[in-house]
Amino acid sequence: MSSTTCLRHLPTFAEHRDALRDALxxxxxxxxxxxxxxxxxxxxxxxxxxADGRGRWLSSRVSFTGAFAGVLxxxxxxxxxxxxxxxFAGLTPDDPVSDAQVLDSTGxxxxxxxxxxxxxxxxxxxxxxxxxxxxxxxxxPAIGAGxxxxxxxxxxxxxxxxxxxxxx
Amino acid sequence: MNATPGLExxxxxxxxxxxxxxxxxxxxxMRMMIKRVTGLCEVxxxxxxxxxxxxxxxxxxxxxxxxxxxxxxxxxxxxxxxxLRTISGNPRWRDLVRVIISTDGxxxxxxxxxxxxxxxxxxxxxxxEVMRDVLYNLSAASPDVC
Numbered sequence: 001m002s003s004t005t006c007l008r009h010l011p012t013f014a015e016h017r018d019a020l021r022d023a024l025x026x027x028x029x030x031x032x033x034x035x036x037x038x039x040x041x042x043x044x045x046x047x048x049x050x051a052d053g054r055g056r057w058l059s060s061r062v063s064f065t066g067a068f069a070g071v072l073x074x075x076x077x078x079x080x081x082x083x084x085x086x087x088f089a090g091l092t093p094d095d096p097v098s099d100a101q102v103l104d105s106t107g108x109x110x111x112x113x114x115x116x117x118x119x120x121x122x123x124x125x126x127x128x129x130x131x132x133x134x135x136x137x138x139x140x141p142a143i144g145a146g147x148x149x150x151x152x153x154x155x156x157x158x159x160x161x162x163x164x165x166x167x168x
Numbered sequence: 169m170n171a172t173p174g175l176e177x178x179x180x181x182x183x184x185x186x187x188x189x190x191x192x193x194x195x196x197x198m199r200m201m202i203k204r205v206t207g208l209c210e211v212x213x214x215x216x217x218x219x220x221x222x223x224x225x226x227x228x229x230x231x232x233x234x235x236x237x238x239x240x241x242x243x244x245x246x247x248x249x250x251x252l253r254t255i256s257g258n259p260r261w262r263d264l265v266r267v268i269i270s271t272d273g274x275x276x277x278x279x280x281x282x283x284x285x286x287x288x289x290x291x292x293x294x295x296x297e298v299m300r301d302v303l304y305n306l307s308a309a310s311p312d313v314c
Contacts, residue, residue, distance in 0.1 A: 115271020126276035
């Protein structure tokens with residue numbers, strides 16, 4: 001990614017797609033010891049239908065400002081969030097898991113993906129990330145809702161990543 | 169004892185003292201992860217303290233004998249950069265080893281902290297063995313500590 005791209009006021013998702021994908025894979029593998037793969041909408045829809053979480057979803061948002069501004073949002077099944085927490089914190093199946101812990105690690109997932117992506121994409125520029133906001137999502141993400149969306153499977157569970165750039 | 173780089177000084181007869189560590193991160197799960205990985209290393213660890221932001225960290229630093237500070241940058245109340253600025257230049261913490269563990273690995277951020285006596289800069293995400301190497305490096309550079 002060139003510095004020129006990083007200095008544009010409103011970048012496009014396509015310009016950042018590769019760096020974002022790399023960040024997603026790096027974070028899920030290195031910190032959550034999980035396998036991530038990009039998938040197409042049809043496969044994603046199948047995974048949504050079979051998602052682990054009894055219909056509960058979580059959405060984690062991180063806003064960033066700097067050379068450009070925007071919001072990165074990751075939506076995933078609650079069951080996968082619990083699975084990722086256990087891997088991240090080294091919990092055993094017998095360890096109790098609190099809602100606060102699930103929200104915390106899900107927020108950290110988005111925080112690390114956003115930070116990693118921005119570092120890879122624009123290493124010469126400074127960005128400031130806000131604290132992650134994690135909220136229950138009423139429904140799974142609308143597939144193909146926008147151009148700024150990446151669909152992937154993490155441990156065969158559906159994860160949607162949305163990136164919106166905002167005017168600085 | 170295996171000839172692990174960071175433990176050579178101990179094998180050579182240098183007195184060993186466990187390393188007291190302070191982990192500063194607003195994510196309790198990240199602190200738990202760093203704590204767990206730290207405990208898995210073969211470097212002698214004494215007490216591990218935790219703080220959720222820079223202000224809490226200063227309270228602990230003033231009360232306890234901390235050898236190594238692992239701090240995030242982006243935190244509420246007081247950021248890691250503000251924490252490092254606060255303790256920088258204070259002779260009380262002259263020997264405190266400072267390590268940044270942050271998602272932000274940009275050159276701009278690294279330049280911002282380059283004059284704040286930071287020994288190592290670790291980017292998140294990191295593999296557990298990275299933390300092991302960090303601790304070995306710290307112990308090798310401070311034979312009186314480990």
